Amino acid sequence: MTYKVFVDGQEGTTGLQINEYLAKRADVTLLKIDSDKRKDLAERKRLINESDVTFLCLPDDAAMESVALVDNPNTCIIDASTAHRVNPAWTFGLPELAKDQRAKIRVSKRIANPGCHASAFILALKPLVAAGLLPVDTQIAANSITGYSGGGKKMIADYEAASASPTQLKAPRSYALGLAHKHLPEMCAYTGLTAAPIFQPIVGPFYKGLAVTAYLHPKQFTRPASPAEVQKILADYYAGEAFIRVAPLGLEANTDGGFFDVEACNDSNRVDLFVFGNDERMLLVARLDNLGKGASGAAVQAMNVHLGVEESLGLV
Ligand SMILES: NC(=O)C1=CN([C@@H]2O[C@H](COP(=O)(O)OP(=O)(O)OC[C@H]3O[C@@H](n4cnc5c(N)ncnc54)[C@H](OP(=O)(O)O)[C@@H]3O)[C@@H](O)[C@H]2O)C=CC1
Numbered sequence: 001m002t003y004k005v006f007v008d009g010q011e012g013t014t015g016l017q018i019n020e021y022l023a024k025r026a027d028v029t030l031l032k033i034d035s036d037k038r039k040d041l042a043e044r045k046r047l048i049n050e051s052d053v054t055f056l057c058l059p060d061d062a063a064m065e066s067v068a069l070v071d072n073p074n075t076c077i078i079d080a081s082t083a084h085r086v087n088p089a090w091t092f093g094l095p096e097l098a099k100d101q102r103a104k105i106r107v108s109k110r111i112a113n114p115g116c117h118a119s120a121f122i123l124a125l126k127p128l129v130a131a132g133l134l135p136v137d138t139q140i141a142a143n144s145i146t147g148y149s150g151g152g153k154k155m156i157a158d159y160e161a162a163s164a165s166p167t168q169l170k171a172p173r174s175y176a177l178g179l180a181h182k183h184l185p186e187m188c189a190y191t192g193l194t195a196a197p198i199f200q201p202i203v204g205p206f207y208k209g210l211a212v213t214a215y216l217h218p219k220q221f222t223r224p225a226s227p228a229e230v231q232k233i234l235a236d237y238y239a240g241e242a243f244i245r246v247a248p249l250g251l252e253a254n255t256d257g258g259f260f261d262v263e264a265c266n267d268s269n270r271v272d273l274f275v276f277g278n279d280e281r282m283l284l285v286a287r288l289d290n291l292g293k294g295a296s297g298a299a300v301q302a303m304n305v306h307l308g309v310e311e312s313l314g315l316v
């Protein structure tokens, strides 16, 4: 049995990488669109409705346009854009979110893939909220360091152009300083936190790799908890998860001479979680490849869960 899969947006950053993952699979037949027709509505409609699964690797408005083209009730849409992530008619494509999430992904024909910063934030914070350690109305402060491929084709071209500015290439750049980043709604919806976090991303002059760091104030906890107890909550929550590794405590083992490597999950679908600090001040760090578990890898994982094939097929 082979599944027909179409990638709408096959020439974009996320789409290219999904194609790469799927090209090696014997159980998938990729439906390709001619390059010069890739924005042609009628051709996209034909391929979407011929597919068992269509990935939308498009800007939000084009993703919504594609959804309106679906008339085959058996076609499953997996949308990488921000358009449907907190829409209750859609299922959040994060299998590790909760015990029943895989069952929801399995039966849903509309799956919204999480944002890259949001995946890291949610996977780090959700277990602490679920354990009742963090009150739901706590306002979390967090930053995210990310490679420039997170900004798609345009940001990649800007960084790789001969005209890229020396400032851009030399130093990290903070952005979303209006503190209204587009991932805030999904961060709240899927952690259960009611207060939007103070979330501040930083893009650096490297291609990919991402780490979200959340600042934990133990005074905000509902009960006293040490870093070891926080680490245990995470380890218990993700026990048995193939793509989530909760690191044992320790500065030496988890840093390179005291420096944290944001690229160490690159070329994998893995998320690494760390707890740093002491009883008074803690950091929670989630690291992933923004194009792996932050985008294309996660999309393929969600497809595997939906189809009921081995969840890690084609992924490392
Ligand atoms: N990059 C990342 O790390 C992540 C991205 N995402 C999300 O995934 C989606 C895709 O992102 P990304 O791959 O980075 O974006 P890119 O800009 O790299 O690619 C988008 C692709 O969509 C094509 N496109 C634009 N408009 C249309 C249209 N109307 N019809 C058909 N094709 C169209 C573009 O065409 P053309 O080739 O002409 O430019 C381009 O190939 C976005 O919504 C993004 O927010 C989600 C998680 C992480």
Ligand SMILES: CC(=O)N[C@@H](CCC(=O)OP(=O)(O)O)C(=O)O
Binding pocket: 080, 081, 082, 114, 115, 116, 117, 146, 147, 148, 149, 150, 151, 155, 182, 183, 201, 203, 294
């Ligand atoms: C460096 C950079 O610009 N990154 C993007 C996030 C990319 C991502 O996760 O995706 P969605 O666009 O699908 O939400 C940003 O912060 O907007």
